[in-house]
Amino acid sequence: MTYGWAILVILIVVAVLWQWGLFNPSGSVKSGQSGFWGVVPYDYKYTPNGIFSIELQNNIDDTVTIESIKVSTSTKSNSWSGEENISAGSLSPVFNINNLDPYNGGSSYEVFVVIEYNDSRVNTSLLSSGRIWGSVG
Template sequence: MARFGRKGQGAMEYLMTYSWAILVVMLVGIVMWQMGLFSMGSGTLTSTGFGKIKPQLAATKLSTDGFFLATFSNGAGTTAIVDLINVTDTQKSNNNNCVNKSVQTILPGENFQATCKLDGYPGKQGDVYIAQVTIGYNITIGGQVSTHKDTGTIRGQLEAV
């Protein structure tokens, strides 16, 4: 007949003997996590996506009051008529959305500034934002007008006003 109590007793003795060490390691880990030692360094401004209209990251920012300012470059190879800029930060809320419908004519290779204001933006300086940006534009090639939308993501830290 096998005795079942020996393994359970060994486990209990282990916990009773080393539980203080396990607790200390857990507390040190929690303190280090709260201090931000495991942070992946979110200070880098990056972008993904975007087809022909590309952001110039050095001239792009989202401030703590929700003001989005970005410089984009026309890489379409022809004149583009930009008629829509839509910015959404789903990191904070799905309702943080702004639309700028002012029309701008941009020659090939030229830069243009896009602005947009996210009303009631709940961010503070240093918070990470992830902005979904959609740029609507028209180009004319061979007398034919075609409508396009370039969509991408810009990620960075909120800046002071």
């Protein structure tokens, strides 16, 4: 391996570590999400006392009815259930899922979320699921 290749490998490793937030001086984790389709998280927050708040966006071309939202941490899970209609392209009210793990403010969290909704076009229950992470606060 020549010096040019070695420098290129080092630059790639540094870029990956930068994207992961290793060089983040504030120590906070950049929030994000992966997965989800159709009904997706628009905004979310995890509080130190174990309350996860989530607002959803309907990206489906018709009205959907949110039937349940299940949130799981590494050791606990809890859910909201009911019926909340969201028209196409609109945002839901904020749903609060209580009694999850308490964390210190500023620490990181990761939850797995399963959203069960009824698509009025096909009148059947569907799932949208994925991971959400960020800093507690």
